[in-house]
Amino acid sequence: MKQTSHTFLDNAHTALQDRDKAARRDFMALFTPLIRNAAMDDFGHFEELRQHVKEVRQHTLDNLDHYLTRFEREALHNGNHVHFATDADQLNSIVLDICQQHSARRIAKGKSMVTEETGLNDYLKRAGLRVMETDLGEYIIQQAGETPSHIVGPALHKSAAEIRELFLAKHDLGERELAETSDMVGEARKVLREHFLKAEVGVIGANALIAENGYSMLVTNEGNGDLCANLPNVLIVCTTIDRVVPRARDATAMLRLLVRSATGQPQTCYTSFYSGPRREQDSDGPLETHFVLLDNRRTEILASDYREMLQCIRCGACLNHCPIYAATGGHAYGWVYPGPMGSILTPLLTSLEQSNALPNACTSCGRCAEVCPADIPLPDLLRDLRHDENRQKLSSSRWRLGMRLHAWLARHPGLYHACTGIGIAALHLLGQRKGSFTQLPMASGWTSERDFPAPQGKTFMHQYAALQRADKAREDKSAAVAKPPRRRARPGSGKASGERQEPGLRADWPLKPDPRRPGKTRPGTAGGKGTGKGKPGAHPGGPRGKKPRSRQSDDR
Amino acid sequence: MTSTPTDQSSPPPALKVALFITCLADLFRPSVAFASIKLLEQAGCEVTIPLKQTCCGQPAYNTGDFESSAPLARQLIQQFEYADYVVVPSGSCAGMICHHYPRLLAGEWRERALQLAAKTFELTTFLNDIARIRRGDRPAVALPTVTYHDSCAGLRELGVKAQPRALLKELCDREVSELQQSEVCCGFGGTFCAKMPEISGKMVGDKLANAVATKARILAGGDLGCLLNIAGRAKRSGEDIEVRHIAELLVGDLDSPAIGQGK
Numbered sequence: 073m074k075q076t077s078h079t080f081l082d083n084a085h086t087a088l089q090d091r092d093k094a095a096r097r098d099f100m101a102l103f104t105p106l107i108r109n110a111a112m113d114d115f116g117h118f119e120e121l122r123q124h125v126k127e128v129r130q131h132t133l134d135n136l137d138h139y140l141t142r143f144e145r146e147a148l149h150n151g152n153h154v155h156f157a158t159d160a161d162q163l164n165s166i167v168l169d170i171c172q173q174h175s176a177r178r179i180a181k182g183k184s185m186v187t188e189e190t191g192l193n194d195y196l197k198r199a200g201l202r203v204m205e206t207d208l209g210e211y212i213i214q215q216a217g218e219t220p221s222h223i224v225g226p227a228l229h230k231s232a233a234e235i236r237e238l239f240l241a242k243h244d245l246g247e248r249e250l251a252e253t254s255d256m257v258g259e260a261r262k263v264l265r266e267h268f269l270k271a272e273v274g275v276i277g278a279n280a281l282i283a284e285n286g287y288s289m290l291v292t293n294e295g296n297g298d299l300c301a302n303l304p305n306v307l308i309v310c311t312t313i314d315r316v317v318p319r320a321r322d323a324t325a326m327l328r329l330l331v332r333s334a335t336g337q338p339q340t341c342y343t344s345f346y347s348g349p350r351r352e353q354d355s356d357g358p359l360e361t362h363f364v365l366l367d368n369r370r371t372e373i374l375a376s377d378y379r380e381m382l383q384c385i386r387c388g389a390c391l392n393h394c395p396i397y398a399a400t401g402g403h404a405y406g407w408v409y410p411g412p413m414g415s416i417l418t419p420l421l422t423s424l425e426q427s428n429a430l431p432n433a434c435t436s437c438g439r440c441a442e443v444c445p446a447d448i449p450l451p452d453l454l455r456d457l458r459h460d461e462n463r464q465k466l467s468s469s470r471w472r473l474g475m476r477l478h479a480w481l482a483r484h485p486g487l488y489h490a491c492t493g494i495g496i497a498a499l500h501l502l503g504q505r506k507g508s509f510t511q512l513p514m515a516s517g518w519t520s521e522r523d524f525p526a527p528q529g530k531t532f533m534h535q536y537a538a539l540q541r542a543d544k545a546r547e548d549k550s551a552a553v554a555k556p557p558r559r560r561a562r563p564g565s566g567k568a569s570g571e572r573q574e575p576g577l578r579a580d581w582p583l584k585p586d587p588r589r590p591g592k593t594r595p596g597t598a599g600g601k602g603t604g605k606g607k608p609g610a611h612p613g614g615p616r617g618k619k620p621r622s623r624q625s626d627d628r
Numbered sequence: 629m630t631s632t633p634t635d636q637s638s639p640p641p642a643l644k645v646a647l648f649i650t651c652l653a654d655l656f657r658p659s660v661a662f663a664s665i666k667l668l669e670q671a672g673c674e675v676t677i678p679l680k681q682t683c684c685g686q687p688a689y690n691t692g693d694f695e696s697s698a699p700l701a702r703q704l705i706q707q708f709e710y711a712d713y714v715v716v717p718s719g720s721c722a723g724m725i726c727h728h729y730p731r732l733l734a735g736e737w738r739e740r741a742l743q744l745a746a747k748t749f750e751l752t753t754f755l756n757d758i759a760r761i762r763r764g765d766r767p768a769v770a771l772p773t774v775t776y777h778d779s780c781a782g783l784r785e786l787g788v789k790a791q792p793r794a795l796l797k798e799l800c801d802r803e804v805s806e807l808q809q810s811e812v813c814c815g816f817g818g819t820f821c822a823k824m825p826e827i828s829g830k831m832v833g834d835k836l837a838n839a840v841a842t843k844a845r846i847l848a849g850g851d852l853g854c855l856l857n858i859a860g861r862a863k864r865s866g867e868d869i870e871v872r873h874i875a876e877l878l879v880g881d882l883d884s885p886a887i888g889q890g891k
Contacts, residue, residue: 081824081826084824084826084827085826088826088827088830094830098834102809395812395813395815395831396824396827396831399827399830400827431692432820432823432824433824433827434817434820435780435813435815435816435817435818435820435828436690436780436781436817436818437784437812437817438780438781438784438785439780439784439811439813441784442784452731455689455690455692456692457692458690458691458692459692459693459694460692461692462691462692462693463692467691467692471691471819471823472693475687475688475691475693475696476688476696478683478687478696479683479685479687479688479693479696479699479700480696481682482682482683482685482703483682483699483700483703485679485680485681485682486680488682492654492655496655496656504891505890505891506890507863507885507888507889507890507891508863508888508889508890510864515822517821517823517825518821518822518825518860520825520829521826521828521829521832521861521864522829522832522857522860522861522863523860523861523863523864524860525856525859525860525863525887525888526888527655527656527657528657528658528659528885529658530658531654531655531658532649532653532654532655532658532661532662533649533654535658536658537679
């Protein structure tokens with residue numbers, strides 16, 4: 073699949089222009105959280121179970137070699153063939169080899185994001201095979217020549233009217249109306265049945281691999297997975313190495329959260345466990361079965377700081393709850409996996425260079441992490457990717473410089489307050505009548521969509537220092553008659569209750585150079601370089617007037 | 629004045645609070661800081677303000693420049709760790725201190741970050757849950773209808789949800805007219821709003837439409853970033869709704885123009 077993640081902003085722009093589709097996404101963004109929340113409320117043990125699922129996932133990942141080996145042994149014992157593929161090409165060629173060994177021409181395929189990742193359909197098609205997607209959503213987008221916009225509902229972006237047009241154009245079935253949704257579903261079923269019966273090979277994915285018995289688990293709502301698995305003579309299960317769990321009960325524990333998180337159902341219509349080829353006493357089932365387990369950089373992720381991403385159980389809840397996914401839709405992300413999980417996986421599975429816009433498509437609102445059934449800290453991982461982006465200098469140099477400059481200035485409080493004091497006073501004067509700016513230099517990103525509110529007045533620090541000075545003058549005057557000073561929040565006075573003193577306080581502002589020590593810098597002050605050696609309370613700073621320090625020292 | 633522990637009429641000892649103004653309140657909305665001081669003093673706290681405070685380092689942190697952010701985190705820790713409590717009129721800045729400093733720093737600094745995190749509170753949480761501010765004999769602050777935007781960091785990192793509503797009820801006798809999707813992000817997201825303006829614009833447009841639909845006169849919130857974003861959008865699209873920080877409402881400061889409004 074051609075990756076277009078690097079043009080995320082353009083893709084998003086295009087998506088936002090299509091009002092009908094945007095309205096559909098808005099509806100889904102309202103509807104899918106509602107059904108998920110209702111299902112979880114009904115269930116009642118979300119937090120406990122997700123902690124359990126997370127522990128199971130983490131334990132499995134910590135011992136992945138053990139559980140993969142166990143799975144392989146059990147699966148072989150059940151009569152399966154087990155293949156390991158390091159990358160997409162290898163998976164594709166393993167599948168093609170199996171098809172060619174059986175002189176297969178037609179493949180019935182269940183929904184599998186892993187084979188989207190490897191581009192299996194195109195690969196087999198180029199080798200002259202006919203691949204038919206059998207999940208209704210996947211079938212629709214295959215007919216339309218599109219890619220999934222959602223990992224659970226691949227055709228969620230298409231309206232019923234579009235699907236009607238598509239079926240009328242693609243199915244050579246004469247005059248008909250397809251007035252109702254059920255008519256369309258019926259037609260797809262009829263077309264697909266033919267294909268199920270003719271296919272020589274079935275290809276499906278897996279939601280879990282169970283190490284203790286060598287089974288794979290698959291959930292569907294249409295039963296197409298079972299038809300792919302049982303009607304053709306050969307079954308190939310394509311999935312990734314991180315799908316393995318230790319025990320059957322771990323798979324079913326995961327299932328309780330997976331389905332509720334994905335579709336708001338307590339259970340999917342079909343939950344299937346595949347053990348291996350037909351045995352002598354079985355009346356049906358495939359004659360030969362294969363597992364193809366893909367790595368494709370998962371072991372790299374396992375060894376990296378992004379290991380938690382492998383806890384993902386592919387429920388799609390983070391997509392459904394992400395306001396940015398709701399705004400742009402899945403195609404804008406430009407590769408297989410969209411939304412928050414996709415914004416992490418895409419850079420890790422392809423390259424950050426091609427997809428560095430994606431980790432920035434996040435406001436750190438945390439809604440994804442709140443609902444994630446594997447408790448993955450998605451906003452933190454996205455921020456860590458932005459850290460990588462920053463270190464690799466992939467982000468815009470203007471932003472990088474701006475951030476460094478701002479941070480540098482903020483590390484020099486005296487200079488910071490002087491600069492912001494002047495800048496804010498000027499902005500206030502310019503903007504006070506209207507209260508906001510419609511345009512500002514270097515703020516076009518902000519002002520393209522909203523006005524820029526003008527500062528209310530001088531900075532707080534400026535106003536506060538003036539009040540302090542007035543207070544002090546009043547105190548001095550009234551000292552003779554011993555009036556209590558007017559009560560006002562004091563500048564940090566160093567009257568600390570603990571052993572650590574608040575460092576570097578002074579009330580006189582703006583800071584003035586110390587006449588006694590012109591140009592001298594003061595060691596070990598607040599805002600130190602963080603060696604951890606400087607004892608924060610040790611320097612001679614303190615209440616106002618005691619020992620003014622040089623501006624230079626503060627600007628260091 | 630003398631008082632002994634057995635003196636039943638003596639007030640409880642004042643909570644010693646250091647106020648972190650936050651850079652946005654310092655620069656754009658000093659009234660938030662003044663209102664915060666007033667509220668804390670009403671609640672019987674002794675407030676100090678470290679004068680060298682600047683920024684918590686969140687902008688650099690969220691853009692991925694951890695190296696620029698860490699020195700600011702250490703600076704803030706040094707400036708505030710003397711206090712018994714640190715109070716912040718912003719959920720995202722308080723969340724930065726409570727949740728992200730320990731992530732950002734290592735070794736001794738991480739320990740110090742954790743200690744600071746344990747005594748750092750978002751303003752409405754502190755007023756409602758720790759200082760337990762009560763109206764007492766004061767008259768209720770008169771307010772027009774109010775709707776509330778739950779800023780994401782405060783809501784999800786710190787659990788700020790009931791506190792501002794409880795305070796509006798206690799001090800102003802005002803129930804919030806809830807807006808639809810109040811827990812969905814307004815599209816601010818720090819630098820996100822400038823990096824991805826079109827998506828951000830869509831999000832803030834939705835937020836504003838939901839706020840306007842409540843017919844409330846005022847949209848309040850606890851985070852100036854979000855409020856500047858929503859107020860700027862309201863101004864641009866000519867929506868007649870005032871945007872104000874919760875602290876201003878709680879002290880009845882409605883005289884100064886709302887955010888983004890002229891004199």
